[in-house]
Amino acid sequence: MINKQNKIITKDMKMFDVILNNHLMITVLERFGINLGFNEKTVDSLCHANKISTKVFLSISNLYNDLECITDIDFNYKDIQSIIQYLKNSHKYYLEEKYQEIIDNILLMYNINKTSETIMVNEFFKEYTKEVMDHINYENNIVFPYINNLFDKIKGKNNKYKNNNYSVIDYKKHHNDIEEKLTDIKNLLIKYLPQKNDKSVRRKILFDLFELEYDLSIHQKIENNILIPIVEKMELEIKKNKL
Amino acid sequence: MSKSQKIIIAESSEIIRKGLINIINNTELDIHIINTHSLAGIYNHINKYYIDIILINPTLLLNNTDFFNELLSKSKETKWLGIISTFFDKEILLLFDNLIYINDNSEIVKEKINKLLTQKKTNKTSIRNILSKREIDVLKLLVSGNSNKKIADKLFISTYTVMTHRKNISQKTGIKSVAGLTIYAVINKIIKLDSYAKYLAVFFNISLKYRNKYYKIPFFRYCPYYLLIIFLPFELIYTDRNQFL
Numbered sequence: 001m002i003n004k005q006n007k008i009i010t011k012d013m014k015m016f017d018v019i020l021n022n023h024l025m026i027t028v029l030e031r032f033g034i035n036l037g038f039n040e041k042t043v044d045s046l047c048h049a050n051k052i053s054t055k056v057f058l059s060i061s062n063l064y065n066d067l068e069c070i071t072d073i074d075f076n077y078k079d080i081q082s083i084i085q086y087l088k089n090s091h092k093y094y095l096e097e098k099y100q101e102i103i104d105n106i107l108l109m110y111n112i113n114k115t116s117e118t119i120m121v122n123e124f125f126k127e128y129t130k131e132v133m134d135h136i137n138y139e140n141n142i143v144f145p146y147i148n149n150l151f152d153k154i155k156g157k158n159n160k161y162k163n164n165n166y167s168v169i170d171y172k173k174h175h176n177d178i179e180e181k182l183t184d185i186k187n188l189l190i191k192y193l194p195q196k197n198d199k200s201v202r203r204k205i206l207f208d209l210f211e212l213e214y215d216l217s218i219h220q221k222i223e224n225n226i227l228i229p230i231v232e233k234m235e236l237e238i239k240k241n242k243l
Numbered sequence: 244m245s246k247s248q249k250i251i252i253a254e255s256s257e258i259i260r261k262g263l264i265n266i267i268n269n270t271e272l273d274i275h276i277i278n279t280h281s282l283a284g285i286y287n288h289i290n291k292y293y294i295d296i297i298l299i300n301p302t303l304l305l306n307n308t309d310f311f312n313e314l315l316s317k318s319k320e321t322k323w324l325g326i327i328s329t330f331f332d333k334e335i336l337l338l339f340d341n342l343i344y345i346n347d348n349s350e351i352v353k354e355k356i357n358k359l360l361t362q363k364k365t366n367k368t369s370i371r372n373i374l375s376k377r378e379i380d381v382l383k384l385l386v387s388g389n390s391n392k393k394i395a396d397k398l399f400i401s402t403y404t405v406m407t408h409r410k411n412i413s414q415k416t417g418i419k420s421v422a423g424l425t426i427y428a429v430i431n432k433i434i435k436l437d438s439y440a441k442y443l444a445v446f447f448n449i450s451l452k453y454r455n456k457y458y459k460i461p462f463f464r465y466c467p468y469y470l471l472i473i474f475l476p477f478e479l480i481y482t483d484r485n486q487f488l
Contacts, residue, residue, distance in 0.1 A: 120426045127422060184423030191417065192430045 009061050011044040011054050018043060018061065027215070028061055031089035032082075053079045059226060060086065063218050075230050077151055083227055084144050090219055091136045094212070099129050102208050109201045117193055121185065128181040135178060143171050147227075150234045168231045182213050247273040248360060249292055253299040254326055255280045259345070263298060263326070266349045267356065282307050282314065289318050296359050298324045298343070301331050311338075322359045334414075374415060379433060381408040386425040386434055 009018050015038055019025045029036070034050050047054040056079045075083075106125055110118045146166055186209050195202060250267065254260045260278055267274055277288055282303055288294060297318075304311050325331075325339040336342060341359055343352050374382065377398075384394045391409070395402040413419045418427050428434045 117426060117430050120429060124422050124426060180419050181423065184418045184420050187417040188423060188426055188430075192427055194430070 007065065009043065009058055009065065011042065011047075011058060013043050014040055015043055015046055016040070022065055024064055024211075024214075025061060027090075027093065028064060031086050031093065032057060033085075033089075052082050055079060056082050056086070056226075060222060063221055063225075075226070077154055077230070077234060080147060080151060080227075080230055080234075083222070083230075084147060087219070087222065087227070088140065088144065090215070091140060094216075095133065095136060098208065098212050098215075099132070102205055102212070103129065105201050105205045105208070109198045109205065112198045112201065113196050121188060121193065124181075124188075125185055128178075128185065131181070132178050142166070147231055147234075150231065150238065153238055154234060168228055168235060171231075172228065179213065179216065182209065182216070185209065186213070247275045248295040249275045249277065250356075251285055251288055251294055251297045251299075252276060252278045253280065253282070253285055253297065253303055254278075255300060255303070256328075259300075259326065259328070263352070266352050269349070270353050270356075272357070272360070282310055285314060286310075286317075289314060289321070294318060294321045296322050296324055296356065298326055300326045300328070301335050301339075302329075304335065304338070324355065324359060374412060378408050378412050378415075381405060382412055382424060382428055383434055385409065385412075385421060386428045 007021055009021075015029075015034075019029075026036075032050065032052050034046055034052075038046055041049075043057065044054050047057050053076070055075065060083075103125065106118075106122050110122050186206070189202060189206055189209075252260055252263055254263070260280075264276055264278065267276060277294075279285060279288070285297060285299070322340040323338065325336060325342040326345070327336075327342050328345040341355050343355055347355075380398060381394055384397060389397070391402050391405045395405045398405075412424070416424070416427055418424050425434075
């Protein structure tokens with residue numbers, strides 16, 4: 001989405017430089033719970049102050065700079081809590097802000113251009129949002145509790161939550177791609193739907209869509225490259241120790 | 244002796260380019276070789292001379308399909324020979340009259356060039372973004388809710404063919420989901436929404452808007468769609484029509 005960065009973010013960098021380098025990092029900070037107004041503090045000190053694993057922060061923020069090599073490092077099981085927190089917060093951002101914004105703008109577009117095509121685009125996007133909502137709810141209600149349970153088991157705590165049949169393999173299967181419909185609606189709005197007097201609304205929708213698409217792609221990378229490998233490791237360890 | 248024939252070699256790798264020039268120079272044919280490393284270079288030469296063969300690395304075409312189409316229309320008799328050094332999509336390879344592979348020996352390369360110089364141009368598919376008649380037939384049936392099998396039965400083709408058509412439609416339009424294709428079909432007037440459907444769409448939309456707006460009030464949450472239309476006049480009175488302009 002942004003081409004200028006390919007700088008690797010390191011723990012001794014100043015957070016201010018990180019954001020100047022890529023402004024999308026503002027959303028990442030928000031999801032980690034780091035507040036703006038941090039003066040000249042470095043990445044490492046801010047992570048410590050907010051009780052986030054620096055490793056997790058670096059690997060996720062480097063994904064935003066199109067650098068995937070950082071994700072190979074080993075994570076502690078402890079880190080999984082901050083990853084899940086991050087993912088949950090981004091889910092909240094998608095549902096409560098981004099999708100709502102786009103839906104509102106599409107409704108605005110419909111109010112300017114009351115054609116049957118815009119109604120259909122509206123319905124199409126709503127249907128798509130519903131699919132995304134289902135997927136997010138599935139993660140929030142089934143996958144994350146399952147992972148938390150694994151974590152507790154390894155720690156030796158007893159947890160009442162039991163779902164013996166579930167495994168991360170099911171999660172992998174559930175990973176349908178929600179990007180397909182997003183590209184469809186982008187194509188429709190750019191290539192096919194004639195533009196009348198909805199210029200500014202259409203631009204806002206498209207900008208939002210592009211940002212959302214980029215954000216979702218990274219979200220998926222975090223799940224596939226960071227979350228799932230850790231969970232697989234946890235499952236293996238539990239099997240080994242017969243916990 | 245006929246007049247010398249002209250060949251363009253478009254390849255970004257100098258090693259491959261020089262190698263091909265060397266092979267062609269070693270044949271007994273009277274060939275004039277022009278070498279370039281971009282589509283723009285080809286364009287300049289096509290405008291000036293009649294070119295017999297263009298040897299080209301398909302990577303040059305990948306993001307330039309429109310420009311390539313223009314080149315095709317400018318030089319209808321020119322034959323295109325692909326220089327294949329890695330894996331390419333079948334779609335792209337179909338555009339060429341013949342292919343030479345990076346591990347072909349000089350004899351085979353000579354033979355292929357010779358053959359192209361003597362044979363007449365064959366009709367080949369071009370990259371087009373307009374749907375064919377058959378694809379439009381499939382699209383019409385698809386967006387009106389038919390399954391692959393039903394479409395196959397209605398058009399007297401196999402389901403496999405239907406799937407290929409669908410794949411091509413998605414590739415040309417850039418839209419994959421059926422719901423998206425429906426909108427595409429309406430915008431391009433491939434299908435018409437009859438007035439009844441239009442009325443229904445508006446009607447449902449307004450009803451849904453109600454439900455979303457007043458979701459917290461139990462009456463609206465559980466009220467069937469069709470009853471919500473009663474409130475339409477109120478909505479029209481109380482919304483400021485200028486707020487969106």
